[in-house]
Amino acid sequence: MSFHKEHELHTRRKGRNIGLGLTLVALICIVFGLTVVKVTRGDFEPPRGQVEGN
Template sequence: MSLTHKHEIHTRRFSRNMGVGLTLVALIGIVFGLTFVKVTRGDFEVPRANSTIVGDQ
């Protein structure tokens, strides 16, 4: 019993998986790009944590 024979469904699944993978890579690239632009523009400021220590004003 040889495993070299590919069934037709394997090519369809590979095509679908390739599409999903490329979509995920594109989404990650968009998020990374937007984050990079926001940080390098200079208007990004890390939010300050509110102090909960008594007497610290």
């Protein structure tokens, strides 16, 4: 069994895919981080005077 050298086009695609994957992971981390900060600061709570009681 012999292993053949990977074509140059596949090498470029692999590099592009890794770059895109890292960019997507970074974007997801930023959005998740902002969500955690907003939730822990209490920005999602309604004002205390406007809560409806049944």
